[in-house]
Amino acid sequence: MYSTRLPFLPGQATELLVVSHGSPSDPEPQERFVRRLATRVGARTGADVRGTTLAKPGALEAAVSGFRAPMVFPQFMTDGWFVSTNLQNRLAKAGLTAWTTLTPLGLNANLPDLALRRVRAEISTLGVPEQDTTLVVAAHGSPSDPRPARATEAFVSALKADGAFHNVRVGYVDENPSLEEAASVDGPAIVLPFFAARAGHILEDLPEALDAAGFTGPVLPPIGAWDEIPFLIAALLQRQRAAV
Structure with missing residues:
Protein backbone atom coordinates (compact mmCIF):
# COMPACT_ATOMS: atom_id res chain seq x y z
CA MET A 1 0.00 0.00 0.00
CA LEU A 107 10.99 18.21 -4.60
CA ASN A 108 13.60 17.87 -1.86
CA ALA A 109 13.52 21.08 0.20
CA ASN A 110 17.33 21.20 0.41
CA LEU A 111 17.89 20.89 -3.34
CA PRO A 112 17.77 24.64 -4.18
CA ASP A 113 20.45 25.48 -1.59
CA LEU A 114 22.62 22.66 -2.92
CA ALA A 115 22.15 23.94 -6.46
CA LEU A 116 22.98 27.52 -5.48
CA ARG A 117 26.25 26.42 -3.92
CA ARG A 118 27.18 24.36 -6.98
CA VAL A 119 26.31 27.12 -9.46
CA ARG A 120 28.17 29.75 -7.46
CA ALA A 121 31.25 27.54 -7.28
CA GLU A 122 31.17 27.14 -11.06
CA ILE A 123 30.67 30.87 -11.67
CA SER A 124 33.59 31.69 -9.38
CA THR A 125 35.90 29.89 -11.82
CA LEU A 126 34.74 32.03 -14.73
CA GLY A 127 35.77 35.43 -13.41
CA VAL A 128 32.28 36.86 -13.98
CA PRO A 129 30.18 38.45 -11.20
CA GLU A 130 27.12 36.43 -10.16
CA GLN A 131 24.89 39.47 -10.61
CA ASP A 132 25.89 39.65 -14.27
CA THR A 133 25.22 35.96 -14.97
CA THR A 134 22.01 34.41 -16.28
CA LEU A 135 21.13 30.98 -14.93
CA VAL A 136 19.29 28.77 -17.41
CA VAL A 137 17.44 25.85 -15.84
CA ALA A 138 16.84 23.04 -18.36
CA ALA A 139 14.00 20.66 -17.47
CA HIS A 140 11.71 18.01 -18.93
CA GLY A 141 8.17 19.36 -18.67
CA SER A 142 5.08 17.59 -19.96
CA PRO A 143 2.28 18.71 -22.30
CA SER A 144 -0.27 16.53 -20.49
CA ASP A 145 0.69 16.75 -16.79
CA PRO A 146 1.27 20.03 -14.91
CA ARG A 147 3.31 18.39 -12.14
CA PRO A 148 6.72 18.34 -13.88
CA ALA A 149 6.55 22.07 -14.63
CA ARG A 150 5.15 22.74 -11.16
CA ALA A 151 8.16 21.05 -9.55
CA THR A 152 10.55 22.92 -11.83
CA GLU A 153 8.91 26.28 -11.16
CA ALA A 154 9.07 25.72 -7.39
CA PHE A 155 12.79 24.99 -7.73
CA VAL A 156 13.31 28.04 -9.96
CA SER A 157 11.33 30.27 -7.59
CA ALA A 158 13.65 29.30 -4.75
CA LEU A 159 16.67 30.17 -6.90
CA LYS A 160 15.17 33.51 -7.89
CA ALA A 161 14.37 34.34 -4.26
CA ASP A 162 18.08 34.25 -3.47
CA GLY A 163 18.59 37.20 -5.80
CA ALA A 164 22.10 36.15 -6.71
CA PHE A 165 21.86 36.19 -10.51
CA HIS A 166 21.09 38.66 -13.25
CA ASN A 167 18.20 36.44 -14.35
CA VAL A 168 16.92 32.89 -13.95
CA ARG A 169 15.27 31.36 -17.00
CA VAL A 170 13.68 27.95 -17.53
CA GLY A 171 13.29 25.89 -20.71
CA TYR A 172 11.64 22.51 -21.31
CA VAL A 173 12.09 19.51 -23.56
CA ASP A 174 8.35 18.79 -23.85
CA GLU A 175 6.62 22.15 -23.45
CA ASN A 176 7.14 25.89 -23.82
CA PRO A 177 9.25 27.83 -23.25
CA SER A 178 11.64 25.59 -25.12
CA LEU A 179 15.23 24.89 -24.17
CA GLU A 180 16.39 26.78 -27.25
CA GLU A 181 14.36 29.82 -26.28
CA ALA A 182 15.58 29.78 -22.68
CA ALA A 183 19.22 29.46 -23.74
CA SER A 184 19.02 32.34 -26.21
CA VAL A 185 20.51 34.94 -23.88
CA ASP A 186 22.95 37.81 -24.13
CA GLY A 187 25.86 38.04 -21.78
CA PRO A 188 27.36 35.47 -19.41
CA ALA A 189 25.17 32.45 -18.70
CA ILE A 190 25.33 28.97 -17.23
CA VAL A 191 23.01 25.99 -17.72
CA LEU A 192 21.72 23.90 -14.82
CA PRO A 193 20.02 20.66 -16.02
CA PHE A 194 17.11 19.79 -13.71
CA PHE A 195 17.28 16.09 -14.57
CA ALA A 196 17.73 12.94 -12.50
CA ALA A 197 20.40 11.23 -14.62
CA ARG A 198 22.78 11.60 -17.53
CA ALA A 199 20.56 9.97 -20.13
CA GLY A 200 18.84 10.68 -23.46
CA HIS A 201 17.61 14.22 -22.84
CA ILE A 202 21.00 15.27 -21.47
CA LEU A 203 22.96 13.49 -24.19
CA GLU A 204 20.78 14.49 -27.14
CA ASP A 205 18.01 17.06 -26.62
CA LEU A 206 19.96 19.50 -24.47
CA PRO A 207 23.07 19.73 -26.71
CA GLU A 208 20.87 20.13 -29.80
CA ALA A 209 18.89 22.95 -28.19
CA LEU A 210 22.02 24.72 -26.99
CA ASP A 211 23.62 24.46 -30.41
CA ALA A 212 20.46 25.89 -32.00
CA ALA A 213 20.54 28.77 -29.52
CA GLY A 214 24.22 29.42 -30.14
CA PHE A 215 24.92 28.90 -26.45
CA THR A 216 28.62 28.54 -25.66
CA GLY A 217 28.65 28.89 -21.87
CA PRO A 218 29.26 26.21 -19.26
CA VAL A 219 26.77 23.39 -18.72
CA LEU A 220 26.67 21.66 -15.34
CA PRO A 221 26.10 17.90 -15.06
CA PRO A 222 22.47 16.91 -14.39
CA ILE A 223 21.55 17.37 -10.73
CA GLY A 224 20.84 13.69 -10.14
CA ALA A 225 24.42 12.79 -11.09
Whole structure:
Protein backbone atom coordinates (compact mmCIF):
# COMPACT_ATOMS: atom_id res chain seq x y z
CA MET A 1 0.00 0.00 0.00
CA TYR A 2 1.12 3.57 -0.60
CA SER A 3 3.05 5.31 2.20
CA THR A 4 2.64 2.62 4.83
CA ARG A 5 5.02 3.06 7.79
CA LEU A 6 6.48 0.50 10.14
CA PRO A 7 8.32 1.56 13.31
CA PHE A 8 12.08 1.98 13.08
CA LEU A 9 13.92 0.49 16.05
CA PRO A 10 17.38 1.80 16.99
CA GLY A 11 19.99 -0.53 15.57
CA GLN A 12 17.51 -2.07 13.12
CA ALA A 13 18.67 -2.08 9.51
CA THR A 14 16.40 0.16 7.47
CA GLU A 15 15.38 -1.00 4.02
CA LEU A 16 15.65 1.64 1.30
CA LEU A 17 14.95 1.23 -2.40
CA VAL A 18 16.23 3.91 -4.78
CA VAL A 19 14.26 3.83 -8.03
CA SER A 20 14.87 5.76 -11.23
CA HIS A 21 13.14 5.75 -14.59
CA GLY A 22 15.97 4.21 -16.58
CA SER A 23 16.29 3.88 -20.33
CA PRO A 24 14.11 1.22 -22.02
CA SER A 25 16.24 1.27 -25.19
CA ASP A 26 19.52 0.81 -23.31
CA PRO A 27 18.76 -0.16 -19.70
CA GLU A 28 22.15 -1.30 -18.42
CA PRO A 29 24.00 2.06 -18.03
CA GLN A 30 21.19 3.59 -15.97
CA GLU A 31 20.79 0.38 -13.97
CA ARG A 32 24.48 0.54 -13.05
CA PHE A 33 24.19 4.23 -12.20
CA VAL A 34 21.33 3.83 -9.72
CA ARG A 35 22.95 0.79 -8.13
CA ARG A 36 26.14 2.78 -7.53
CA LEU A 37 24.04 5.58 -6.08
CA ALA A 38 22.35 3.12 -3.71
CA THR A 39 25.71 1.73 -2.62
CA ARG A 40 26.94 5.21 -1.75
CA VAL A 41 23.79 5.97 0.27
CA GLY A 42 24.11 2.67 2.11
CA ALA A 43 27.70 3.42 3.03
CA ARG A 44 26.56 6.63 4.70
CA THR A 45 23.55 5.27 6.58
CA GLY A 46 24.19 1.64 7.50
CA ALA A 47 20.87 0.81 5.85
CA ASP A 48 20.14 -1.99 3.41
CA VAL A 49 19.97 0.18 0.29
CA ARG A 50 19.28 -1.20 -3.17
CA GLY A 51 18.94 0.62 -6.48
CA THR A 52 17.04 -0.23 -9.62
CA THR A 53 15.20 1.24 -12.59
CA LEU A 54 11.71 0.80 -13.90
CA ALA A 55 13.04 0.26 -17.40
CA LYS A 56 15.04 -2.95 -17.07
CA PRO A 57 12.77 -6.02 -17.21
CA GLY A 58 12.75 -7.95 -13.94
CA ALA A 59 15.09 -5.53 -12.16
CA LEU A 60 12.51 -4.07 -9.79
CA GLU A 61 11.26 -7.51 -8.80
CA ALA A 62 14.81 -8.66 -8.06
CA ALA A 63 15.59 -5.52 -6.08
CA VAL A 64 12.64 -5.84 -3.69
CA SER A 65 13.14 -9.58 -3.09
CA GLY A 66 13.47 -10.12 0.65
CA PHE A 67 12.38 -6.60 1.56
CA ARG A 68 9.57 -6.43 4.13
CA ALA A 69 8.43 -2.80 4.08
CA PRO A 70 11.09 -0.57 2.50
CA MET A 71 11.27 3.15 2.21
CA VAL A 72 11.28 4.04 -1.48
CA PHE A 73 13.22 7.02 -2.78
CA PRO A 74 12.13 8.13 -6.29
CA GLN A 75 15.17 9.38 -8.20
CA PHE A 76 12.78 11.56 -10.19
CA MET A 77 12.46 15.32 -10.48
CA THR A 78 8.70 15.39 -9.93
CA ASP A 79 5.82 13.55 -8.30
CA GLY A 80 4.10 13.04 -11.65
CA TRP A 81 2.50 9.93 -13.13
CA PHE A 82 5.58 7.72 -12.94
CA VAL A 83 5.96 8.29 -9.20
CA SER A 84 2.35 8.69 -8.09
CA THR A 85 0.83 5.90 -10.21
CA ASN A 86 3.23 3.74 -12.22
CA LEU A 87 5.78 3.22 -9.46
CA GLN A 88 3.08 2.37 -6.90
CA ASN A 89 1.51 -0.20 -9.23
CA ARG A 90 4.87 -1.71 -10.09
CA LEU A 91 5.86 -2.08 -6.43
CA ALA A 92 2.62 -3.90 -5.66
CA LYS A 93 3.02 -6.18 -8.68
CA ALA A 94 6.61 -6.89 -7.58
CA GLY A 95 5.21 -8.43 -4.40
CA LEU A 96 5.44 -5.67 -1.80
CA THR A 97 2.48 -5.15 0.51
CA ALA A 98 3.79 -2.13 2.44
CA TRP A 99 6.26 0.65 1.73
CA THR A 100 6.86 4.34 2.38
CA THR A 101 7.35 6.58 -0.64
CA LEU A 102 9.73 9.41 0.22
CA THR A 103 9.85 12.86 -1.37
CA PRO A 104 11.25 12.65 -4.93
CA LEU A 105 14.63 14.20 -5.59
CA GLY A 106 13.30 17.22 -7.47
CA LEU A 107 10.99 18.21 -4.60
CA ASN A 108 13.60 17.87 -1.86
CA ALA A 109 13.52 21.08 0.20
CA ASN A 110 17.33 21.20 0.41
CA LEU A 111 17.89 20.89 -3.34
CA PRO A 112 17.77 24.64 -4.18
CA ASP A 113 20.45 25.48 -1.59
CA LEU A 114 22.62 22.66 -2.92
CA ALA A 115 22.15 23.94 -6.46
CA LEU A 116 22.98 27.52 -5.48
CA ARG A 117 26.25 26.42 -3.92
CA ARG A 118 27.18 24.36 -6.98
CA VAL A 119 26.31 27.12 -9.46
CA ARG A 120 28.17 29.75 -7.46
CA ALA A 121 31.25 27.54 -7.28
CA GLU A 122 31.17 27.14 -11.06
CA ILE A 123 30.67 30.87 -11.67
CA SER A 124 33.59 31.69 -9.38
CA THR A 125 35.90 29.89 -11.82
CA LEU A 126 34.74 32.03 -14.73
CA GLY A 127 35.77 35.43 -13.41
CA VAL A 128 32.28 36.86 -13.98
CA PRO A 129 30.18 38.45 -11.20
CA GLU A 130 27.12 36.43 -10.16
CA GLN A 131 24.89 39.47 -10.61
CA ASP A 132 25.89 39.65 -14.27
CA THR A 133 25.22 35.96 -14.97
CA THR A 134 22.01 34.41 -16.28
CA LEU A 135 21.13 30.98 -14.93
CA VAL A 136 19.29 28.77 -17.41
CA VAL A 137 17.44 25.85 -15.84
CA ALA A 138 16.84 23.04 -18.36
CA ALA A 139 14.00 20.66 -17.47
CA HIS A 140 11.71 18.01 -18.93
CA GLY A 141 8.17 19.36 -18.67
CA SER A 142 5.08 17.59 -19.96
CA PRO A 143 2.28 18.71 -22.30
CA SER A 144 -0.27 16.53 -20.49
CA ASP A 145 0.69 16.75 -16.79
CA PRO A 146 1.27 20.03 -14.91
CA ARG A 147 3.31 18.39 -12.14
CA PRO A 148 6.72 18.34 -13.88
CA ALA A 149 6.55 22.07 -14.63
CA ARG A 150 5.15 22.74 -11.16
CA ALA A 151 8.16 21.05 -9.55
CA THR A 152 10.55 22.92 -11.83
CA GLU A 153 8.91 26.28 -11.16
CA ALA A 154 9.07 25.72 -7.39
CA PHE A 155 12.79 24.99 -7.73
CA VAL A 156 13.31 28.04 -9.96
CA SER A 157 11.33 30.27 -7.59
CA ALA A 158 13.65 29.30 -4.75
CA LEU A 159 16.67 30.17 -6.90
CA LYS A 160 15.17 33.51 -7.89
CA ALA A 161 14.37 34.34 -4.26
CA ASP A 162 18.08 34.25 -3.47
CA GLY A 163 18.59 37.20 -5.80
CA ALA A 164 22.10 36.15 -6.71
CA PHE A 165 21.86 36.19 -10.51
CA HIS A 166 21.09 38.66 -13.25
CA ASN A 167 18.20 36.44 -14.35
CA VAL A 168 16.92 32.89 -13.95
CA ARG A 169 15.27 31.36 -17.00
CA VAL A 170 13.68 27.95 -17.53
CA GLY A 171 13.29 25.89 -20.71
CA TYR A 172 11.64 22.51 -21.31
CA VAL A 173 12.09 19.51 -23.56
CA ASP A 174 8.35 18.79 -23.85
CA GLU A 175 6.62 22.15 -23.45
CA ASN A 176 7.14 25.89 -23.82
CA PRO A 177 9.25 27.83 -23.25
CA SER A 178 11.64 25.59 -25.12
CA LEU A 179 15.23 24.89 -24.17
CA GLU A 180 16.39 26.78 -27.25
CA GLU A 181 14.36 29.82 -26.28
CA ALA A 182 15.58 29.78 -22.68
CA ALA A 183 19.22 29.46 -23.74
CA SER A 184 19.02 32.34 -26.21
CA VAL A 185 20.51 34.94 -23.88
CA ASP A 186 22.95 37.81 -24.13
CA GLY A 187 25.86 38.04 -21.78
CA PRO A 188 27.36 35.47 -19.41
CA ALA A 189 25.17 32.45 -18.70
CA ILE A 190 25.33 28.97 -17.23
CA VAL A 191 23.01 25.99 -17.72
CA LEU A 192 21.72 23.90 -14.82
CA PRO A 193 20.02 20.66 -16.02
CA PHE A 194 17.11 19.79 -13.71
CA PHE A 195 17.28 16.09 -14.57
CA ALA A 196 17.73 12.94 -12.50
CA ALA A 197 20.40 11.23 -14.62
CA ARG A 198 22.78 11.60 -17.53
CA ALA A 199 20.56 9.97 -20.13
CA GLY A 200 18.84 10.68 -23.46
CA HIS A 201 17.61 14.22 -22.84
CA ILE A 202 21.00 15.27 -21.47
CA LEU A 203 22.96 13.49 -24.19
CA GLU A 204 20.78 14.49 -27.14
CA ASP A 205 18.01 17.06 -26.62
CA LEU A 206 19.96 19.50 -24.47
CA PRO A 207 23.07 19.73 -26.71
CA GLU A 208 20.87 20.13 -29.80
CA ALA A 209 18.89 22.95 -28.19
CA LEU A 210 22.02 24.72 -26.99
CA ASP A 211 23.62 24.46 -30.41
CA ALA A 212 20.46 25.89 -32.00
CA ALA A 213 20.54 28.77 -29.52
CA GLY A 214 24.22 29.42 -30.14
CA PHE A 215 24.92 28.90 -26.45
CA THR A 216 28.62 28.54 -25.66
CA GLY A 217 28.65 28.89 -21.87
CA PRO A 218 29.26 26.21 -19.26
CA VAL A 219 26.77 23.39 -18.72
CA LEU A 220 26.67 21.66 -15.34
CA PRO A 221 26.10 17.90 -15.06
CA PRO A 222 22.47 16.91 -14.39
CA ILE A 223 21.55 17.37 -10.73
CA GLY A 224 20.84 13.69 -10.14
CA ALA A 225 24.42 12.79 -11.09
CA TRP A 226 26.09 15.16 -8.64
CA ASP A 227 28.37 13.70 -5.98
CA GLU A 228 26.33 15.49 -3.31
CA ILE A 229 23.13 13.54 -4.04
CA PRO A 230 23.97 10.45 -1.94
CA PHE A 231 24.42 12.78 1.05
CA LEU A 232 21.05 14.41 0.29
CA ILE A 233 19.30 11.03 0.18
CA ALA A 234 21.09 9.86 3.31
CA ALA A 235 19.97 12.99 5.19
CA LEU A 236 16.38 12.43 4.05
CA LEU A 237 16.51 8.84 5.27
CA GLN A 238 17.87 9.88 8.64
CA ARG A 239 15.11 12.48 9.04
CA GLN A 240 12.56 9.83 8.18
CA ARG A 241 14.08 7.49 10.77
CA ALA A 242 13.91 10.21 13.43
CA ALA A 243 10.27 11.01 12.58
CA VAL A 244 9.06 7.43 13.03
